[in-house]
Each structure stands twice: as C-alpha cells, then as structure tokens.
Amino acid sequence: MRVADQIKQATAAAIRQLYQTDWQAADILVNETKPEFEGDYTVVLFAMVKQLKKSPDALGQELGSYLVAENPTLFTGFTLIKGFLNLTIADGFWLHFLAEAYPNAAYGQTAPRGEKVMVEYSSPNTNKPLHLGHLRNNFLGWSIA
Incomplete structure (x- = not known):
C-alpha cells in the first residue's frame, strides 16, 4: 500500500x-x-x-x-x-516499508496495458559539439529502454 x-x-x-x-x-x-x-x-x-x-x-x-x-x-x-x-x-x-518492498521484484511495476510506446533516442549531428541537452536526452532514452 x-x-x-x-x-x-x-x-x-x-x-x-x-x-x-x-x-x-x-x-x-x-x-x-x-x-x-x-x-x-x-x-x-x-x-x-x-x-x-x-x-x-x-x-x-x-x-x-x-x-x-x-x-x-x-x-x-x-x-x-x-x-x-x-x-x-x-x-x-x-525501514519497515523498504523491508517489505525490497524482496518484491515486481514492486512499482504495472501490468502491461497492450499499448505501444515510442522511445526516442537522441541522434545529435556528429559535425557539431555535444552539449548538456544531448546528454540529458541520451540518459532519458537509456533509462526508459
């Protein structure tokens, strides 16, 4: 709960x-x-x-x-x-809450809903320098995928 x-x-x-x-x-x-x-x-x-x-x-x-x-x-x-x-x-x-939640491998996960999800990876121009905005999108893509 x-x-x-x-x-x-x-x-x-x-x-x-x-x-x-x-x-x-x-x-x-x-x-x-x-x-x-x-x-x-x-x-x-x-x-x-x-x-x-x-x-x-x-x-x-x-x-x-x-x-x-x-x-x-x-x-x-x-x-x-x-x-x-x-x-x-x-x-x-x-402490009690974490002790109950930790052994449950499915804690925080929801059941599949049959929806398609699109994850967009960044594709920066290789002829230009990378900046913080590119890194943010890279990390978001990796964390979701």
Whole structure:
C-alpha cells in the first residue's frame, strides 16, 4: 500500500473519531511536502474546514496531535502552515516499508496495458559539439529502454 494511502486512511479514521462524522479516505487530499517546508507529506485541510466548521489552525492542531499520538509508528511530528498539515513520517516506518518492498521484484511495476510506446533516442549531428541537452536526452532514452 502506498504511503499516501496509509496517511489518508489514518486521517479519515482520526476525523471519524474526533468529530463523529463519516469521512472517507478518498475525500482527503495528500501530497508530498514541498522541499522548502518541514515534513514529508502534507494533508490539505481546506475541504475539511468547510464541512467541519472549524478554523484551519484549530482543525490542524487537533488532527495533527491525534495522528501523532495514535500512530507513533507512522508519524513523529507535524507542523501546521496556513491550512496545510505537514506530517513527518517515522524512520521506523520507512525501514519497515523498504523491508517489505525490497524482496518484491515486481514492486512499482504495472501490468502491461497492450499499448505501444515510442522511445526516442537522441541522434545529435556528429559535425557539431555535444552539449548538456544531448546528454540529458541520451540518459532519458537509456533509462526508459
């Protein structure tokens, strides 16, 4: 199961427990946190704020505190920035996740869909010097093929 899906399920369970409302995991938006902010994943609170009739700060504090307290193997902390709840994932969770994913040789691969895919290799003019753009396309072609 993807990390974002686990965060969605934990968040939906927290909302059901804290606010006694039926909230589905599919209704929760989870993104990777932008590099300039602290945290690993971000839960967007704006849709919840409207329905639960709470301020973003109050909802974020309550939800973040509950998630960290109830899921110590998944979360180690949180920060709240203007309606975004940034969650820090526990190191132990990553170790467990990698231990499960590593032995699975097919992890991350999708089943063939019967579609044709064209991979374009670069073919630079040999009479002109190569530059960084040529190398980029060469490496992209090799990594895909």
